[in-house]
Amino acid sequence: MSDSYARLLARxxxxxxLGSAAHLLHWDAETLQPKAGVAFRAEQFxxxxxxxxxxxxxxxxxxxxxxxxxxxxxxxxxxxxNVRGWRREYDRATRLPQELVEAxxxxxxxxxxAWIEARRRSDFAHFQPHLExxxxxxxxxxxxxxxxxxxxxxxxxxxxxxxxxxxxxAIFDAFRPQLREILPAALAKSAAAPRLxxxxxxxxxxxxxxxxxxxxxxxxxxxRIDASTHPFCSRIAPGDTRLTTRYDIHHFASSLFSVLxxxxxxxxxxxxxxxxxxxxxxxxxxxxxIHESQSRLWENLVGRAPEFWEHWFPRAAEHLPALRRYTPAxxxxxxxxxxxxxxxxxADQVTYDFHIMLRFEIERRLLDGELALADVPxxxxxxxxxxxxxxxxxxxxxxxxxxxWSAGLIGYFPTYTLGNLxxxxxxxxxxxxxxxxxxxxxxxxxxxxxxxxxxxxHARGSALLPMDLMREATGAPTGVEAQVALLRxxxxxxxx
Amino acid sequence: MSDSYARLLARxxxxxxLGSAAHLLHWDAETLQPKAGVAFRAEQFxxxxxxxxxxxxxxxxxxxxxxxxxxxxxxxxxxxxNVRGWRREYDRATRLPQELVEAxxxxxxxxxxAWIEARRRSDFAHFQPHLExxxxxxxxxxxxxxxxxxxxxxxxxxxxxxxxxxxxxAIFDAFRPQLREILPAALAKSAAAPRLxxxxxxxxxxxxxxxxxxxxxxxxxxxRIDASTHPFCSRIAPGDTRLTTRYDIHHFASSLFSVLxxxxxxxxxxxxxxxxxxxxxxxxxxxxxIHESQSRLWENLVGRAPEFWEHWFPRAAEHLPALRRYTPAxxxxxxxxxxxxxxxxxADQVTYDFHIMLRFEIERRLLDGELALADVPxxxxxxxxxxxxxxxxxxxxxxxxxxxWSAGLIGYFPTYTLGNLxxxxxxxxxxxxxxxxxxxxxxxxxxxxxxxxxxxxHARGSALLPMDLMREATGAPTGVEAQVALLRxxxxxxxx
Numbered sequence: 001m002s003d004s005y006a007r008l009l010a011r012x013x014x015x016x017x018l019g020s021a022a023h024l025l026h027w028d029a030e031t032l033q034p035k036a037g038v039a040f041r042a043e044q045f046x047x048x049x050x051x052x053x054x055x056x057x058x059x060x061x062x063x064x065x066x067x068x069x070x071x072x073x074x075x076x077x078x079x080x081x082n083v084r085g086w087r088r089e090y091d092r093a094t095r096l097p098q099e100l101v102e103a104x105x106x107x108x109x110x111x112x113x114a115w116i117e118a119r120r121r122s123d124f125a126h127f128q129p130h131l132e133x134x135x136x137x138x139x140x141x142x143x144x145x146x147x148x149x150x151x152x153x154x155x156x157x158x159x160x161x162x163x164x165x166x167x168x169x170a171i172f173d174a175f176r177p178q179l180r181e182i183l184p185a186a187l188a189k190s191a192a193a194p195r196l197x198x199x200x201x202x203x204x205x206x207x208x209x210x211x212x213x214x215x216x217x218x219x220x221x222x223x224r225i226d227a228s229t230h231p232f233c234s235r236i237a238p239g240d241t242r243l244t245t246r247y248d249i250h251h252f253a254s255s256l257f258s259v260l261x262x263x264x265x266x267x268x269x270x271x272x273x274x275x276x277x278x279x280x281x282x283x284x285x286x287x288x289x290i291h292e293s294q295s296r297l298w299e300n301l302v303g304r305a306p307e308f309w310e311h312w313f314p315r316a317a318e319h320l321p322a323l324r325r326y327t328p329a330x331x332x333x334x335x336x337x338x339x340x341x342x343x344x345x346x347a348d349q350v351t352y353d354f355h356i357m358l359r360f361e362i363e364r365r366l367l368d369g370e371l372a373l374a375d376v377p378x379x380x381x382x383x384x385x386x387x388x389x390x391x392x393x394x395x396x397x398x399x400x401x402x403x404x405w406s407a408g409l410i411g412y413f414p415t416y417t418l419g420n421l422x423x424x425x426x427x428x429x430x431x432x433x434x435x436x437x438x439x440x441x442x443x444x445x446x447x448x449x450x451x452x453x454x455x456x457x458h459a460r461g462s463a464l465l466p467m468d469l470m471r472e473a474t475g476a477p478t479g480v481e482a483q484v485a486l487l488r489x490x491x492x493x494x495x496x
Numbered sequence: 497m498s499d500s501y502a503r504l505l506a507r508x509x510x511x512x513x514l515g516s517a518a519h520l521l522h523w524d525a526e527t528l529q530p531k532a533g534v535a536f537r538a539e540q541f542x543x544x545x546x547x548x549x550x551x552x553x554x555x556x557x558x559x560x561x562x563x564x565x566x567x568x569x570x571x572x573x574x575x576x577x578n579v580r581g582w583r584r585e586y587d588r589a590t591r592l593p594q595e596l597v598e599a600x601x602x603x604x605x606x607x608x609x610a611w612i613e614a615r616r617r618s619d620f621a622h623f624q625p626h627l628e629x630x631x632x633x634x635x636x637x638x639x640x641x642x643x644x645x646x647x648x649x650x651x652x653x654x655x656x657x658x659x660x661x662x663x664x665x666a667i668f669d670a671f672r673p674q675l676r677e678i679l680p681a682a683l684a685k686s687a688a689a690p691r692l693x694x695x696x697x698x699x700x701x702x703x704x705x706x707x708x709x710x711x712x713x714x715x716x717x718x719x720r721i722d723a724s725t726h727p728f729c730s731r732i733a734p735g736d737t738r739l740t741t742r743y744d745i746h747h748f749a750s751s752l753f754s755v756l757x758x759x760x761x762x763x764x765x766x767x768x769x770x771x772x773x774x775x776x777x778x779x780x781x782x783x784x785x786i787h788e789s790q791s792r793l794w795e796n797l798v799g800r801a802p803e804f805w806e807h808w809f810p811r812a813a814e815h816l817p818a819l820r821r822y823t824p825a826x827x828x829x830x831x832x833x834x835x836x837x838x839x840x841x842x843a844d845q846v847t848y849d850f851h852i853m854l855r856f857e858i859e860r861r862l863l864d865g866e867l868a869l870a871d872v873p874x875x876x877x878x879x880x881x882x883x884x885x886x887x888x889x890x891x892x893x894x895x896x897x898x899x900x901w902s903a904g905l906i907g908y909f910p911t912y913t914l915g916n917l918x919x920x921x922x923x924x925x926x927x928x929x930x931x932x933x934x935x936x937x938x939x940x941x942x943x944x945x946x947x948x949x950x951x952x953x954h955a956r957g958s959a960l961l962p963m964d965l966m967r968e969a970t971g972a973p974t975g976v977e978a979q980v981a982l983l984r985x986x987x988x989x990x991x992x
Contacts, residue, residue, distance in 0.1 A: 036717050221532050
């Protein structure tokens with residue numbers, strides 16, 4: 001190992017030690033932190049963001065990376081993958097001024113409570129000043145990074161390396177008409193699905209969710225499940241990956257599918273190389289579009305399949321006795337109901353991506369200066385009605401619904417649709433390569449499917465750009481075919 | 497404000513931003529952290545301990561302190577108090593080698609799991625290798641700090657500035673015969689006390705505990721209560737002070753009195769100056785003996801008084817219906833039962849301090865090389881039987897019972913007895929100065945008593961050494977008289 005490479009590993013380790021504490025500070029802010037602690041916590045986010053940025057952007061780091069680039073590591077080696085990742089991150093990070101990084105962290109730390117309050121009161125104006133700051137900072141960052149065509153490209157690249165607006169639009173344009181064609185059949189099939197009634201005590205939900213999460217492969221020795229306003233997954237540290245969900249005694253499916261979704265993220269995090277690799281590119285998930293493929297796989301493709309409910313119904317009914325009056329098929333039909341609705345995270349498999357397309361264009365217009373923040377509620381409501389045929393009753397059910405902007409996650413939403421498409425494409429390939437998977441899923445054995453994902457996706461860390469990883473794993477970059485085929489089959493349409 | 501003073505404040509702030517994250521890492525390790533995260537967390541403790549030590553012991557810090565000492569701040573000013581505190585801490589910290597500080601943090605991070613496992617298996621040998629390391633480091637630290645008479649003095653001074661073995665022994669020697677005289681009367685009175693039977697569901701305990709904690713003055717906007725193996729209190733940050741307790745459905749009193757105890761610590765932490773003072777000596781609790789006075793006040797002097805149970809019994813019985821078959825007087829008698837027992841944290845007000853005296857001498861002998869760690873179980877059991885007349889059945893009920901050694905808290909135990917004595921002395925003084933307190937306590941109004949503690953103790957931060965603070969607040973240094981008077985009255989003995 002060259003000296004420069006060893007120094008990069010050591011610097012990565014130091015950043016990881018600090019960064020892991022910041023992950024815990026963030027996780028805690030979402031789950032437990034008392035209100036009066038918010039202001040100091042925002043200072044801490046600024047401090048930690050600033051400290052890790054300073055450590056990584058120090059001039060010597062650039063020198064070490066250059067040394068390693070000259071060292072001629074074999075392109076498919078761990079060393080070469082790390083050096084490529086560090087170069088990419090270093091060139092992005094060094095373009096941002098230290099003060100902007102710190103100010104952005106502080107602004108995010110303060111925006112969260114304002115968003116919660118604004119959503120509670122359905123009062124966009126209460127949140128708008130924070131949004132002005134956060135979008136201002138996002139524009140500034142994009143300009144520092146540099147962009148062509150749209151500022152959106154510079155931001156999207158942080159979440160989905162290599163992706164751009166043109167590519168996303170091409171995917172959306174291919175996907176939209178297919179979804180429009182599937183929707184009537186899906187609505188027709190959903191008309192007969194029952195709505196599950198009764199009370200599902202939280203303790204029963206907690207036990208059933210944990211049993212399912214353990215069965216699909218989430219490791220509780222190295223993780224846990226807690227409650228939060230918005231379900232999420234965070235790897236705090238090696239050996240410590242945490243999921244959250246939320247409970248509604250009238251809707252057990254809400255907490256269950258959040259757990260399956262977040263467990264998908266969690267198993268990815270539990271599957272990337274750890275130990276010394278923690279904090280290096282090879283020890284990190286590659287992109288959000290790949291991340292979301294893992295969550296949607298377990299949530300929708302495994303958890304909403306008829307064989308899942310044939311297998312799990314008896315356990316579900318034991319933990320949640322109100323289910324006993326239904327059949328497994330009725331429960332399955334219910335959790336597959338397709339119906340336009342206001343809240344993205346509760347949307348079904350067919351209408352979900354319309355939410356993403358809507359949000360994508362609004363964000364892009366905001367970033368490119370074609371839309372003012374004050375006009376967002378009106379534009380949102382108008383376009384939502386045009387897309388999904390529903391009149392938005394208030395901003396809490398509209399443009400205030402999602403946590404992302406308050407967390408500075410701007411330029412992020414298209415990765416959800418990429419995730420849906422990647423999930424279907426990976427699932428199809430895994431089943432083709434390992435035909436035993438179908439019979440195993442039917443009996444609640446998930447090891448082979450998870451093992452395939454471990455090898456093809458998790459263990460690869462950030463060795464490749466996401467599109468190249470999809471090519472390596474499935475033979476093709478992200479496309480709409482697998483997801484369209486899956487939805488058409490699900491709703492009784494002939495292959496297109 | 498002088499430049500040097502401003503620089504010290506800024507450095508304190510930076511250390512506080514890092515230190516507060518370390519507090520959360522520690523709190524999390526005690527409450528939530530999954531097992532597989534232990535090794536990395538220990539690395540983090542070493543990193544954070546090392547980073548804060550390096551920031552504080554930098555040569556420029558010594559220069560700034562010297563500048564401030566020459567600046568002639570008025571002795572009773574905040575500035576002078578901070579400068580005295582910084583000087584004290586700086587002179588101690590700079591004597592420790594950086595590597596020892598980091599190694600000690602790492603060792604503590606690894607010892608905790610070993611102690612839990614050793615206690616579970618009641619297997620001292622499993623924990624002994626960690627103890628060898630931790631006591632070795634403690635001896636090394638004491639030798640770096642320097643000491644006269646006993647190494648114990650150097651360690652005790654970290655927890656109770658200004659205290660030493662001679663003073664502790666003098667207090668114990670005055671206290672022991674008084675407790676021996678009180679014990680028979682207390683045992684006799686306890687013979688008639690009922691044992692509370694029935695089941696007390698955890699949800700009821702949680703609700704009742706929270707109601708009581710809020711009533712005595714713990715601020716839930718700036719704090720929370722969680723569960724942990726060992727109850728403790730930690731101020732994570734300004735506006736964020738957390739208590740923990742543990743639940744046993746057969747013993748509601750265990751969780752309640754832990755909450756009252758930890759709420760006492762918590763209200764102290766919520767009462768010291770915050771804002772810019774956070775992380776400075778004036779924004780910090782002064783010592784563990786003063787800290788423990790606040791916890792024992794609310795736990796024993798308020799919470800075990802007959803008027804507490806007259807007032808709270810109806811609410812308790814509402815949350816915990818199994819109490820309905822008892823009278824308030826029976827509940828009060830039950831929670832005041834005096835009876836020699838194995839576990840310190842569950843010991844009554846009369847036998848508790850015998851546990852402390854025993855542990856104190858064993859620790860001192862270990863530090864001064866008069867006792868080998870391998871001999872601790874035998875010595876512990878022998879001396880325990882001599883002191884409390886009980887044969888220790890296993891090490892889990894003996895020398896493995898407490899978390900302290902695993903957390904590197906060596907030289908700490910006498911502060912518990914100081915706390916008992918300080919609590920009685922402060923309570924007596926508060927009631928003498930504010931006679932309305934008694935009637936208010938009887939009707940569940942705790943504001944005046946808390947207000948007195950806020951002014952006399954909490955707001956004073958670390959302005960004075962603890963013995964001087966006791967003199968200022970009560971007119972005398974810590975003594976045994978108030979506690980002896982209180983116990984004699986409680987168990988029907990004439991004043992001595």
